[in-house]
Amino acid sequence: MRLSKHRRATIAEMDMTPMIDIVLLLIIFFMTVTQVSELNRERLELPRLAGWEDQKQTTMTINVDAAGQVLVSGNAMSVAQLLTLVSVELAKLGDDPQRMTVVLRADQRGDCRTVNQIVNALGRMQISRLRIAVQVPA
């Protein structure tokens, strides 16, 4: 006599395929939108203007915060020290000022005192390619 029914053990299986699809899509999304943080870009409140053209590769990025402090690659420095740094970069370019492109990222809340000092100093070094970075309004 057979008293108990022989039940085959059932294994609950979740269908993982849609979840993996979505997770992989999320990863691809974050990989594409994540910008590798550039060390030479300080967190500044740039002027919200349309700008004129997209940013290109530059030789040097100079940050000026709202207090007028000059920052290059995360290091605070005086205008005199900045000029030393510019001279080094200029030497790498064969002392040709025309090959040097400088991007000036200045905080819109500050005044033009430091910016003018930098512009004057660059002018004395015959560096004429200067760009002002702006933030495109949303």
Next chain:
Amino acid sequence: MKLSNRRIQRHRRLQLPMTSMIDVVFLLLIFFLTTASFVPTERDLESSMRVQASRATASDFQPAVVDVVPGRSGFVYRLGQRELDDPDQLVDLLARFENKAQGAFVRVSDRAPFLMAAAAVQACKTAGFASVSYIPLGEEP
């Protein structure tokens, strides 16, 4: 005589171990979720900007010179005899200049807000000037 074991093969299911892959994928997802920062898009305002260390001479005042200087009530854009505080009005005025190929000059006082200096350069470009020269004015014009 049995030549093939097809019957046995039919019932064998190939199972890939997904656990480790899902672990890695989730780790990657958490990494990107935590490190992602959405930075605003930046553009360049002027690529043909010329730095002029020396003060502008009388001949530099052609064809358009915009001063960012203190006015009666705060800093203003001065174009000729007119004082403006709205960049859009500045664009309208600059657009009336005919010889835009010669470029424009933006002269900025040391104490002027940088936002106004950038807005003046932007106005010149928007008005159609081929190049814009930035001229530091010093403390006062």
